[in-house]
Amino acid sequence: MKPADYEKFTAQLQALKAELLETSATRDETSATVALDQSSVGRLSRMDALQSQAIAVAGKARAQQQLRLIEAALRRLEAGEFGECQECGEAINPKRLAIDPTCLYCIECAS
């Protein structure tokens, strides 16, 4: 992989990370709202709030998982191991990496 590619993927991953951190900050507000509203709102809207809180929690777990993948990919970029399949050590197809720069395996090992 060329140094320009490393730069490109680093920028792409950092943008993804910033975006995720922004949305998980929004989710923290959603989760916090329920606690505040518990005494002041009716039972039905409280259930609505709990439901959206559950969705927010599930989304947050996904976002955290994604964040871990992004950070691992950034570490591989630093170590110069980015783009190598974790299973067979072959180079992962750049087109595959362009779609998902956090992917760990080449198409053969992933399938």
Ligand SMILES: [Zn+2]
């Ligand atoms: Zn492989």
